Amino acid sequence: MTPWNVLRLHSTGALAQLNRIESGDTPYSSQGAMFNQMLRHWRTLARLTCGVALVCFLLWVYWRPAVHAYKFVLSAEYRRCVLQSRNYELEEKSTPLYVTLEYHGRLGNWMYSYASLLGIAKANAYIPYLSSSHPLVSYFSLTKIQANEAECLQKVYDDLPCTYNPDFMNLPAGNISIDGYVQSWKYFRFMDEEIRREFKMHAHLKTAAREQFWGYVGKYLKEGRLIISIHVRRGDVLRPEARRLGFTAAPKAYFDNAMNYMLERYPHSVFFVTSDDIHWCKENIIPPQKNGMPVPIVFSSSTTSWEDFAMLTLCNHSILSVGTFGWWSAWLANGHVVYYKEFPLPDTKIDFETNKEDYFPTHWVALSSSQSSKHLNLYFYFLFILLEFCLNQLFQC
Ligand SMILES: *[C@@H]1O[C@H](CO)[C@@H](O)[C@H](O)[C@H]1NC(C)=O
Numbered sequence: 001m002t003p004w005n006v007l008r009l010h011s012t013g014a015l016a017q018l019n020r021i022e023s024g025d026t027p028y029s030s031q032g033a034m035f036n037q038m039l040r041h042w043r044t045l046a047r048l049t050c051g052v053a054l055v056c057f058l059l060w061v062y063w064r065p066a067v068h069a070y071k072f073v074l075s076a077e078y079r080r081c082v083l084q085s086r087n088y089e090l091e092e093k094s095t096p097l098y099v100t101l102e103y104h105g106r107l108g109n110w111m112y113s114y115a116s117l118l119g120i121a122k123a124n125a126y127i128p129y130l131s132s133s134h135p136l137v138s139y140f141s142l143t144k145i146q147a148n149e150a151e152c153l154q155k156v157y158d159d160l161p162c163t164y165n166p167d168f169m170n171l172p173a174g175n176i177s178i179d180g181y182v183q184s185w186k187y188f189r190f191m192d193e194e195i196r197r198e199f200k201m202h203a204h205l206k207t208a209a210r211e212q213f214w215g216y217v218g219k220y221l222k223e224g225r226l227i228i229s230i231h232v233r234r235g236d237v238l239r240p241e242a243r244r245l246g247f248t249a250a251p252k253a254y255f256d257n258a259m260n261y262m263l264e265r266y267p268h269s270v271f272f273v274t275s276d277d278i279h280w281c282k283e284n285i286i287p288p289q290k291n292g293m294p295v296p297i298v299f300s301s302s303t304t305s306w307e308d309f310a311m312l313t314l315c316n317h318s319i320l321s322v323g324t325f326g327w328w329s330a331w332l333a334n335g336h337v338v339y340y341k342e343f344p345l346p347d348t349k350i351d352f353e354t355n356k357e358d359y360f361p362t363h364w365v366a367l368s369s370s371q372s373s374k375h376l377n378l379y380f381y382f383l384f385i386l387l388e389f390c391l392n393q394l395f396q397c
């Protein structure tokens with residue numbers, strides 16, 4: 001019995017009227033008929049919405065198994081591969097297995113996934129490789145490059161791009177292609193040195209970057225100063241759609257905090273700034289005075305992001321804003337690193353996909369844009385004393 005029927009039973013008068021209307025009798029009032037028609041429309045609409053929602057939900061949950069089943073039935077080659085992997089698990093494992101990945105995003109993302117690929121391969125004792133047409137190949141002298149794909153690649157998916165997934169350290173038996181970003185330093189924490197060797201730039205690029213870098217900061221290096229890089233990403237992360245995803249640009253106050261933090265530790269320094277919005281930087285990134293002397297600052301005017309990247313890796317210490325581009329330049333520079341604490345924006349897609357402990361190495365330092373937390377603590381301390389005082393007064397009465 002639907003709730004509507006229950007309703008009718010409660011008032012027999014209304015029941016009679018509704019019955020008449022539904023059976024097509026002359027309606028008592030045109031208002032009643034209109035109401036009834038509206039009700040029917042709403043019911044149809046509600047049913048339709050529920051149906052569509054249900055189909056979407058089922059598709060969402062069962063999409064991958066459904067595709068797998070579909071291919072298994074329709075493609076003989078796919079069937080052969082799946083069976084081959086099954087057999088592989090049963091037979092003695094004489095032939096090696098391979099693992100590779102599909103690429104997404106840009107330079108920083110590619111580097112992250114390649115480093116993770118090497119770590120995952122090592123943990124599983126698989127052979128890692130990238131296709132020789134991978135864009136990373138044009139920057140670094142990578143050693144794990146292969147002209148041909150391994151046979152029978154099975155896909156595994158990484159659904160949370162910036163969260164460590166221990167399942168990857170124990171892959172299914174078979175040749176595997178990872179689809180996703182796999183961005184956590186925990187995948188390769190046991191092989192930092194090897195990763196650093198992989199990310200050796202091609203000689204001609206390295207020479208060019210060194211020359212350019214020397215042009216910018218050579219005279220300060222001669223003075224024995226340390227070079228602290230500041231990477232300021234703004235352009236694309238300021239767009240509304242990027243903000244909705246969880247991106248944000250670090251504000252001036254954060255860079256002030258970060259510069260102060262670095263100067264407390266390395267007073268004899270110079271700042272080297274690269275950005276996709278160098279005009280903003282020239283107006284907003286102003287180093288504090290040190291012993292009454294201005295701290296020098298140099299702005300890169302390079303127009304290619306690769307040149308900036310290469311120069312960032314040559315700096316001694318790093319101040320980051322957001323994104324994997326800065327992340328990797330800092331990891332390679334291998335000095336003291338400060339990153340922006342308020343990225344990603346809370347309750348956004350990227351926030352959901354990111355576990356900060358998996359994404360940022362533990363020894364990197366998170367700073368925010370609020371005034372130094374020392375002051376904030378002091379503020380809470382006074383608030384606490386005041387509260388205590390009030391409570392005391394209250395109870396003494
Ligand atoms: C993995 O790929 C290699 C090289 O193409 C192939 O010889 C081997 O049979 C494949 N193994 C499985 C289990 O598919």
Ligand SMILES: *[C@@H]1O[C@H](CO)[C@@H](O)[C@H](O)[C@H]1NC(C)=O
Nearest residue numbers: 221225226227313314315316
């Ligand atoms: C700082 O960086 C410069 C340029 O890469 C390098 O020559 C120098 O040795 C570094 N200084 C320290 C103390 O690491």
